[in-house]
Amino acid sequence: MQAMRTLDFLDGTTFTVSRDTCRGCFMNDHDHELPPILVPVLDDGIITVRQDAEWAVPGFMIVGIRPHLGSIGQMPLDLAHRLTTVMHVLRQAMDEFPDICAVQTYQEEKLDRPHYHTWMLPLWKSTMDRHTINPRIYESSIARYLELFEFPHHREAIHDCAARIQDFLRGSDLLRRQGFLPRTPPVASRPGSHHLGGEPIPCV
Numbered sequence: 616m617q618a619m620r621t622l623d624f625l626d627g628t629t630f631t632v633s634r635d636t637c638r639g640c641f642m643n644d645h646d647h648e649l650p651p652i653l654v655p656v657l658d659d660g661i662i663t664v665r666q667d668a669e670w671a672v673p674g675f676m677i678v679g680i681r682p683h684l685g686s687i688g689q690m691p692l693d694l695a696h697r698l699t700t701v702m703h704v705l706r707q708a709m710d711e712f713p714d715i716c717a718v719q720t721y722q723e724e725k726l727d728r729p730h731y732h733t734w735m736l737p738l739w740k741s742t743m744d745r746h747t748i749n750p751r752i753y754e755s756s757i758a759r760y761l762e763l764f765e766f767p768h769h770r771e772a773i774h775d776c777a778a779r780i781q782d783f784l785r786g787s788d789l790l791r792r793q794g795f796l797p798r799t800p801p802v803a804s805r806p807g808s809h810h811l812g813g814e815p816i817p818c819v
């Protein structure tokens with residue numbers, strides 16, 4: 616019998632897949648079966664930007680690629696350039712949120728079948744302060760920070776952040792000139808405001 620494993624998603628959705636299934640490839644091949652919040656906010660057919668699949672931190676975006684490549688060193692140089700262009704604009708989008716005090720960018724290569732993706736994790740200052748979270752790498756409590764956010768409680772904030780980030784990306788002349796737009800599909804099922812600025816997103 617084939618060994619299986621479970622892929623867990625932030626809204627409680629799970630998929631049972633064969634043990635050798637790549638999570639990144641599974642998500643790219645099953646877009647239409649994923650939770651609506653995981654519809655990419657940017658998608659040029661190769662590069663995707665979407666809410667993290669597992670953690671319910673509002674505004675936590677994953678910059679991924681559809682091809683199964685393990686590292687930025689394995690990409691054609693043009694793709695590496697395009698990837699950093701997207702990250703550049705995405706980081707600017709996060710500056711629009713007054714309570715985001717920093718963005719931690721992680722690119723962890725898995726030992727087993729790595730599929731390139733980069734975390735862009737916003738640090739919400741109010742939550743960091745309230746829970747005395749230390750983001751410094753050698754004494755990091757970021758694992759505890761991730762667990763502070765729960766999907767049922769933060770559902771609207773997650774959708775609102777995704778919508779606001781998508782609006783920012785869609786308004787980027789740089790991304791338009793480089794052909795990233797308008798292939799981006801709309802974020803599905805998103806309640807709340809789509810406006811930039813305004814009040815900080817309420818966090819934990």
Ligand SMILES: [Zn+2]
Pocket residue numbers: 637638639640641682683684729730
């Ligand atoms: Zn893959």
